[in-house]
Amino acid sequence: MPEPVRCRACRSDRGEIVLDLGEQPPWDRMPLRDTPLPDPAAPLRMWLCGACGLAQLADDTDVAEELLGVEPRAFAEQSDRSVDRLAREGLVRPGDRVAEFGSPHGKPWLPRLTGRGMTALTPADAPAGRADLVVDVYGLLHEPDQRDALRRRTALLAPGGTLALQLLSLGTVLRERQWYDLRHGHHAYWSLPALDAALRGYGIGVHRAWWYPLSGGTLLVTARAGAEPDAGTRLLLGAEEGLGVRSAAGLGRLQAAADGADDGDALRAWLVAERAAGRTVAAYGAASRAVPLVCRAGIRADLLLAVGDAAPAKQGRRMPGTDIPVVAPAELAELRPDRVLLFMPELADEVRAVLPGIEADGGRWVVLDPAVRLLGRVAGPRAAGQRTGAHGGLRLPS
Template sequence: MSSSAKPVMACRVCGGAFGAVFCDLGVQPVANSYVPPDRAEAPEPRFPLRCVVCKECRLVQLDTVVDAEGIFSDYAYFSSASASWLDHAARFSREMIGRLGLGPSSFVVEVASNDGYLLRNFVAAGIPCLGVEPAANVAEVARRNGVPTETFFLGEATAKNLVARRGHADLVAANNVFAHVPGINDFTAGLAALAGPRGVVSIEQPHLVRMVDGVQFDTIYHEHYAYWSLLAMEVVLARHGLRVFDVERLPTHGGSVRVLSSAADRGASPALAELRAEEAARGLAGDAFYEGFDARVRDTLSGFRDWLGAARKAGRRIGAYGAAAKGNTFLNAAGVTAADIVAVADRSPAKQGRLLPGSHIPVVTPDALLAMPLDDVLILPWNIADEVAAQLRAGGFRGRILIAVPAMKEIA
């Protein structure tokens, strides 16, 4: 895991000056840097975790960048660990196959393809495809599962190299990766190069408006360099010749948008006009929309600390579910340790047997958590809380099941 970072002095899209701080979560370890037990006493690299707003293009972004190659060359997140996410990927694949008329003569590329969770649907449909995944350990899993995958970071040069070998893609999928790229201009140029004059680029990303409305500060971590509105995304896409022609609102990750663009002029859908108007009405082009978020974060953290203190005073044993990056941001912002939460369950074998970064809470299997005498289970990935709660109840857990964002709430 990387221990290098550098401050950012200007907007990584347009070079504009930074305005006020959007959210400051202190100094934290990298959220997916899970700790082997034999290194529990070693110091963990920690870096500022603070978001600012560009005065020009209004992109919300971190003002300290941790080395991307250190984060993503050996990664602990596997998309296939979530059943609901697999269902979402299957729906996306069916919709794109039908909408774009994809078939045996087409070519689909997914950037940041992870373990092949999405492209397996195109493989099954007989549609030629390729995953581009910089994490070698994750890419190898995809290849073992029959999904053609190459290992490199996408940029303009690597995209042109791929086009020279394979031709332009009819569909370029970049789902939940736009936030993970520090050099966003080079990356977007790569997307445009892959799609060429006629291909479609599909980008899914959590929507900044939903993040603010839901106080979803725990989606801020070092792996997420930027937090996207449609306003800011259209700026960077236009810089590289891509015109947005449609958007779709999605329930995933607490509220996302799917943004479709192309070098070709395909017009603008009513849904696109509607979302542009909504962002304008909410004031995303000015300062007011971004003010006050940090104070709301403090309120959420204070409410959780009050609940945790009362629960511990009452002698309640607390476990957690989901060793997700968002949970690590939350726990470290709240100052939680293994003295507060006895263990966290996760289905990913890559995380089991390790300790959460910062808090050092041990990661166990779901069965091991269910075998513990717990009174409460806190679900950290609140975006899949219903799915997890059903699993816990099916496994026999009879205590309280809660989430903490945007406020403490018992859900089952």
Template sequence: MASVVDLGATPPCESFLAADQLDLPEPAYPLHLRVCTDCWLAQIPPLISPRETFTQYAYFSSYSTSWVEHARAFVDEAARRVGLGPGAFVVEVASNDGYLLRHVVERGVRCLGIEPSVNVGAAAREAGVPTRTEFLSEESGAAVRAEHGPAGLVVANNVYAHIPDVVGFTRGLRALVADDGWVSVEVQHLLTLIEENQYDTIYHEHFQYYTVASAMRALASGGLTLVDVELLPTHGGSVRLWARPAEAAGEPAGSVADVLAREKAAGLRELSGYAEFSARVAKVRRDLLAFLIGAAERGQSVVGYGAPGKGSTLLNHCGIRPDLLAYTVDRNPYKHGRFTPGTRIPVLPPDRLAADRPDYVLVLPWNLRAELTEQLSFVHEWGGRLVFPIPELSIVEVAR
């Protein structure tokens, strides 16, 4: 194993604190990304179990308008590729609050969500999406198949990196899918993480950081073969991996070889591809702190927008506290009145922005730049500006 970047120690990124917890100890865990020089899978140690993180969860996918639209477009694409007729059955693993499967329900297609978090799974059922509360394993996948039959399509979006037992989880996917079915996996692409300084997407919920090459090996461990790849802009750069049971896979599309070649050219199967990343991460930290300190010395107000998991990594790594960032706002009412992990920055409702009219708004979910620039267009009314910290510090006037 070789070091890629050491971000110190941080609390779990979604462990938002209630007011009565502020005087209690708060655990923090090392956050050190390393890469295996054999299989070239980048990873952090599984210091926190998924059961600690996902039994009650603070992230509800439906609060992102663009993410719900992304899910709708995916369902349309899946219907074209796989066929989602009256007899189809779709299973989504880590289905959250039903943001994706609601589009399947609207088509009249039978579906089931498998979601370990009790609170978000309950929200999905309230929205009319059948949801089973449990973690996927080979055994639970076989149990679902025995009860509901095999799925023609199994979806695992933004969960593959969250699993310490990759082999067991992949075997669970294979247990769910029909012998001639399809599995779709979306996961952040290590290539763009490295190229675009997206280090704040490294946090304890993400145990692995995949290239297509390392994902192929992981899928094969459970009997699945990669047959196609799509490059997506989501989360700053993701890959959609289309896989099938090995016996039904056939020849892969040319896109697989194309992306593998891009990864090799970037040096991600040798140490040279990772050599400068840590230095570029340090520059992001220095630039953001210099901006915040300068604004404070000038008497200018800076608040945040959003309280995503990536924000926790950024705030903790930079050592940002309420003296530099007075508060952040978020659309998710679950987080209102709570405080960010480690840095204890208050999380307030979005209407505080218009009430306080800050000079700058630091956008923590920078991956939603287009959506949030539009949502925050009202900031121009008092001359406020938006600040994006990744891939490099960017201060922008909001279009009038």
């Protein structure tokens, strides 16, 4: 009989599986292009704790070191906005001490903060109770032991200190039906209400939360001792509660989205239709969220030519669980695809500026919103009409 799942935060074994994506290859093990299939796979399931409301990975798997990526401009700009917000709130003061719990997602904030006169402390070496500001940039979800992770972050706070976290809230995942945000190595999916309740067990409470559109809805949250949520934060808390972020019935909508025709099945059907119409499709962004989407839909290179990515460490490899190669942006442009699917829609402006040839040659960018949606054209010398390309044959007009 399998061991019962125990909550990573409160240790309760009372809960249930709310999302089961079956056996999935680990996204962090991107094989070299000539590595034969099949790839290793492991169960990928989300379990909701019935005691504290934390949604989390039900199963632990070995996670390799993530391949070094290139920070997108959208992520860097969000970091700037978040640090500016903390500064406007009076939390970035010259001489104050700051410690950061980082992650593989984006560059650290410490240079931005020390550049404003703060003094950096290393979380591993800093004495307890010394940091005036502790920041966590998508780091919490990478911690297998959430109870220990919260304890370490709150223990660093000096009297009157503030914990600031940037995270993709479970409310966003549920509202936008982003079931593909579940992946190996991302252990905890905090909603704002569950996070507030958990932090109060460590003597601090959520005070402010700001919503930003990155990744469908990113939150910057501050918490400190004796704090109560302000009016705007109470609205965000209420909105997430209304979505059902702490109920199995509410989160069950993620399973319905994964199983239904609005995501993976619809994407595959669209790709099949594009092929039947004589149009070629590639993608951009070999991101972790793309792996369950591609694998669950059973997409291979006969439907998706390649995935472009700016990270040199990913080029020359293939998407886990499939034969789709990962190529440099210039190689992607040389394929002259009729459609390019953006796995990270927030990169649209940045990528279109870097690869103007896609649209200049008559191609179209596509996002999942959550259904397939073609982006409006950017005018170019050959942005309309029919074309012939490297793959041969007549290109159909859009």
